[in-house]
Amino acid sequence: MVKVWYARDSVVKVAEAISSIPTDAALDTATEWSSGYALHAVGKNITITEPEGSIDKIDLLGEDANNFQNAELDKKPFGLAKISGTLILDGDETLETYAYGSGTTISTTHTRYQAGDGSRTACAFLVNLDDGTNEVNIVLNNAYITKIGDRKITADGHWEVDFEAVCLPKDYYVEFKD
Secondary structure, three states, X not given: OOOOOOHHHEEEEEEEOOXXXXXXXXXXXXXXXXXXXXXXXXXXXXXXXXXXXXXXXXXXXXXXXXXXXXXXXXXXXXXOEEEEEEEEOOOOOOOHHHHXXXXXXXXXXXXXXXXOOOOOOOEEEEEEEEOOOOEEEEEEEEEEEEEEEEXXXXXXXXXXXXXXXXXXXXXXXXXXXX
């Protein structure tokens, strides 16, 4: 039977990069998710692209005993893991502090952000799917926001923003509840 996940069973959280991934407990139990997360996102169209480890064929001279062209496989390093999607803007900063840095305080009432000042920080994304029986946790740790995309208003009146973030393969985790 196919497991069908419902949106209500899913959570996306963003926190400071996790200094030590737990090895004795599930990924969603790290203290960053219970107390220190910066964003508990309302999102949609979340896509996670796992690191890809491509392999190229290298053709060599000659043929083997079965008359096949001699060849070797060249295993390439795994690529980046990526998360992308759309977040609902709730009237406050969403990912700006991670994408652009701490920002500049303007007369104690506003914070101004600018892209490209070199002060962005690593963060961690948790995607938790939990229906009470089945559970899947996906974490992209030490991730960097690479894109804060279009900001748009929908027909029903809420603002949305697209985003993308990447991390190294060693900082990508997926776990399933047994």
